[in-house]
Amino acid sequence: MTTPVLAVEGLDVEFPSYGEAPVRALHGLDLSIGEQEIVGLVGESGSGKTTLARAIMQLVPPPGRISQGSVSFEGRDLSKLDEEQLRTLRGRAMSMVIANPRSELNPLLTVGQQIGNILKYHTGCKGRELRERVIEMLKEVRIPDPERRYDAFPHELSGGMAQRVVMAIALICNPRLVISDDATSGLDVTVQAQVLELLKRLAERHRTAMLFITRDIGITAHFCDRVAIIYGGEIMEIATRARFFANPMHPYSVLLLAAFSHNPKLRSYWLKEGEAAAEARPAETGCPFAPRCVRVREHCRSVHPELRELEAGHHVRCHFPVERRA
Amino acid sequence: MRLLSYLGQRLLFVAPQLVGILFVSFLLVKLIPGDPAVLMLGPFATPDGLARLRTELGLDRTVVEQFLIYLGNVVQGDLGTSWQTTMPVTSDLAQRFPATLELVTLGLLVALAIGLPLGVAGARYKRGLLRTGADYYGLLAGALPDFWLGLVLIYVFYTMLGWAPAPLGRIDFAVIPPEPVTGALLIDSLIAGNWEAFRSAAGHLVLPVLTLGLINAGPILKMTQATTERMLDSDFSRYAELCGLPRKVVVAQALRNALPSVITIVSVLYGFLLGGAVLVEIVFSWGGAGQYAVQGVLNADLNPVLGFVLYSAVLSLFIYLIVDLLYFLIDPRTR
Numbered sequence: 001m002t003t004p005v006l007a008v009e010g011l012d013v014e015f016p017s018y019g020e021a022p023v024r025a026l027h028g029l030d031l032s033i034g035e036q037e038i039v040g041l042v043g044e045s046g047s048g049k050t051t052l053a054r055a056i057m058q059l060v061p062p063p064g065r066i067s068q069g070s071v072s073f074e075g076r077d078l079s080k081l082d083e084e085q086l087r088t089l090r091g092r093a094m095s096m097v098i099a100n101p102r103s104e105l106n107p108l109l110t111v112g113q114q115i116g117n118i119l120k121y122h123t124g125c126k127g128r129e130l131r132e133r134v135i136e137m138l139k140e141v142r143i144p145d146p147e148r149r150y151d152a153f154p155h156e157l158s159g160g161m162a163q164r165v166v167m168a169i170a171l172i173c174n175p176r177l178v179i180s181d182d183a184t185s186g187l188d189v190t191v192q193a194q195v196l197e198l199l200k201r202l203a204e205r206h207r208t209a210m211l212f213i214t215r216d217i218g219i220t221a222h223f224c225d226r227v228a229i230i231y232g233g234e235i236m237e238i239a240t241r242a243r244f245f246a247n248p249m250h251p252y253s254v255l256l257l258a259a260f261s262h263n264p265k266l267r268s269y270w271l272k273e274g275e276a277a278a279e280a281r282p283a284e285t286g287c288p289f290a291p292r293c294v295r296v297r298e299h300c301r302s303v304h305p306e307l308r309e310l311e312a313g314h315h316v317r318c319h320f321p322v323e324r325r326a
Numbered sequence: 327m328r329l330l331s332y333l334g335q336r337l338l339f340v341a342p343q344l345v346g347i348l349f350v351s352f353l354l355v356k357l358i359p360g361d362p363a364v365l366m367l368g369p370f371a372t373p374d375g376l377a378r379l380r381t382e383l384g385l386d387r388t389v390v391e392q393f394l395i396y397l398g399n400v401v402q403g404d405l406g407t408s409w410q411t412t413m414p415v416t417s418d419l420a421q422r423f424p425a426t427l428e429l430v431t432l433g434l435l436v437a438l439a440i441g442l443p444l445g446v447a448g449a450r451y452k453r454g455l456l457r458t459g460a461d462y463y464g465l466l467a468g469a470l471p472d473f474w475l476g477l478v479l480i481y482v483f484y485t486m487l488g489w490a491p492a493p494l495g496r497i498d499f500a501v502i503p504p505e506p507v508t509g510a511l512l513i514d515s516l517i518a519g520n521w522e523a524f525r526s527a528a529g530h531l532v533l534p535v536l537t538l539g540l541i542n543a544g545p546i547l548k549m550t551q552a553t554t555e556r557m558l559d560s561d562f563s564r565y566a567e568l569c570g571l572p573r574k575v576v577v578a579q580a581l582r583n584a585l586p587s588v589i590t591i592v593s594v595l596y597g598f599l600l601g602g603a604v605l606v607e608i609v610f611s612w613g614g615a616g617q618y619a620v621q622g623v624l625n626a627d628l629n630p631v632l633g634f635v636l637y638s639a640v641l642s643l644f645i646y647l648i649v650d651l652l653y654f655l656i657d658p659r660t661r
């Protein structure tokens with residue numbers, strides 16, 4: 001087997017909290033992404049998605065820290081690299097598409113400067129060539145009138161435009177891995193569809209692998225080669241898209257999918273959790289999902305389930321996985 | 327376009343603003359105890375003489391009347407005379423205001439040269455010797471009175487080491503000063519090509535400028551550090567870091583975003599120091615505008631005080647205008 005682009009193994013990330021035990025945002029997280037593969041990572045907010053993205057980039061916001069496990073990029077253990085080596089990877093070999101780009105772009109720099117800076121400081125490209133390549137990239141992300149937009153400032157852009165600028169920034173150095181973190185969540189539904197379509201096409205064109213983070217499981221159905229479900233900082237289920245949607249096995253996955261179901265009985269069974277249950281925090285011992293699980297049994301509350309491969313390429317973290325109905 | 331209409335609005339308000347400032351100062355000055363007539367005529371004045379002088383000075387009219395008369399003269403370029411110097415206030419200030427301006431401008435440049443790099447370095451390295459040093463410096467500069475530092479510098483560099491000239495004005499008595507053009511000795515001696523005067527004036531500037539610079543670097547340092555640090559913690563800096571921009575570039579961008587605050591504090595200090603540098607002026611016998619105004623207050627010599635207020639107000643308005651222009655340049659959102 002070839003080395004994967006990204007291999008996360010047994011990753012723990014902790015945020016120390018004052019006078020209490022540290023908050024464990026990620027726990028024993030394993031995830032690998034192959035060349036040009038698109039992996040969807042789905043979970044509700046607070047489940048650790050952004051923390052994973054930042055841990056992969058080796059930029060967990062302090063005082064948070066990676067307390068265990070490793071992140072390897074193209075076979076290189078990132079914890080062994082120094083800050084300068086990491087910097088040359090970030091934005092160049094692995095890059096991020098962020099949400100709310102209008103607040104993340106520098107308000108004082110033009111679109112052209114912000115995209116150009118990435119190219120300039122990673123490749124040394126400058127002058128006329130720099131400008132041409134940036135404009136080329138603006139065309140590629142379908143920004144109308146790129147010559148004019150080159151000199152626009154972030155506050156002059158619509159949300160969709162800003163999102164495209166951020167995509168241009170992420171892709172201009174032809175990265176091997178793009179991490180898209182909730183990138184379309186702030187956009188109108190129609191704009192969202194366009195941007196997603198574009199993102200997928202760009203990933204193909206630039207032959208880049210992608211970790212596609214979202215809260216919306218529906219999006220992954222069109223978008224991803226594999227789907228991973230995260231809850232309470234742990235992977236609950238991971239499978240190829242076809243297997244996952246044909247045969248979701250984790251109760252949480254089924255809960256997420258049931259929200260889309262037209263069968264009212266099915267819906268009410270899986271969604272019967274009340275407000276209180278939906279608010280419940282992941283359990284510290286036993287199965288983290290136990291407080292919200294409709295299938296919970298005594299065993300679940302005391303014994304932490306392992307991620308098991310129940311069929312080829314289909315891993316589930318549950319003592320009592322959902323059986324395929326005949 | 328927005329810039330032009332903004333400038334137009336700004337200029338439209340200059341005159342009313344100035345009249346307002348003058349009126350308030352006029353009232354305040356009238357509140358100062360002390361009868362100018364008594365002070366002018368001295369202990370042997372007769373009641374008759376006093377009454378005549380009061381009428382002559384218009385002191386028997388209402389304050390509003392007095393103000394209107396004063397205003398009418400100001401509009402014609404007449405700021406009255408100082409009974410202490412017996413000179414027109416305009417000619418007194420023509421000499422003294424540039425002296426203060428030269429001192430304060432250079433002092434703030436030195437303050438910037440110290441405070442800006444230290445502030446940026448402090449923001450960049452949140453821990454370490456440099457940051458600790460910067461913090462202590464900020465504390466110390468905030469706590470020391472400027473005139474005291476001036477005295478210490480005089481003691482060390484004039485009395486002990488003899489490196490600095492005597493703290494007695496802007497230029498050696500033996501040196502012929504250049505023909506006044508701008509009033510700033512450095513510039514005027516350059517214009518005149520008078521090197522001896524330039525050297526002497528520069529030598530006299532060193533200690534008072536250093537005094538103002540060292541003290542006022544404190545607030546500039548604090549503001550630069552706090553704002554740059556906030557910018558480094560903000561979304562766009564974290565994003566720049568995620569994009570792998572070199573740390574140097576990230577810090578430079580943060581500083582650029584912090585510049586409006588730095589400009590603001592410098593402009594505030596500038597306006598303040600026009601009068602606020604008076605103790606330093608006294609320590610160095612500078613003969614500046616602040617000293618002139620304080621003498622006026624102490625001796626119920628009102629015209630110099632009002633003249634000083636007017637000049638300072640005009641200059642401050644001008645500075646704030648420049649500050650706004652700089653904001654325009656720096657921040658596209660204001661355009």
Ligand SMILES: Nc1ncnc2c1ncn2[C@@H]1O[C@H](COP(=O)(O)OP(=O)(O)O)[C@@H](O)[C@H]1O
Pocket residue numbers: 015023024025043044045046047048049050051052061062064
């Ligand atoms: N800066 C932080 N300080 C403290 N705790 C944090 C911080 N960032 C994240 N966490 C913790 O990590 C958990 C996961 O957060 P995050 O990765 O942002 O989730 P998501 O992106 O899935 O919404 C949060 O519930 C919180 O407990």
Ligand code: SF4
Pocket residue numbers: 250251252287288289290293294295296297300305317318319320321
């Ligand atoms: S282990 Fe138990 S509680 Fe956890 S998801 Fe499976 S059935 Fe539910």
Ligand SMILES: [Mg+2]
Pocket residue numbers: 049050051181182
């Ligand atoms: Mg998030």
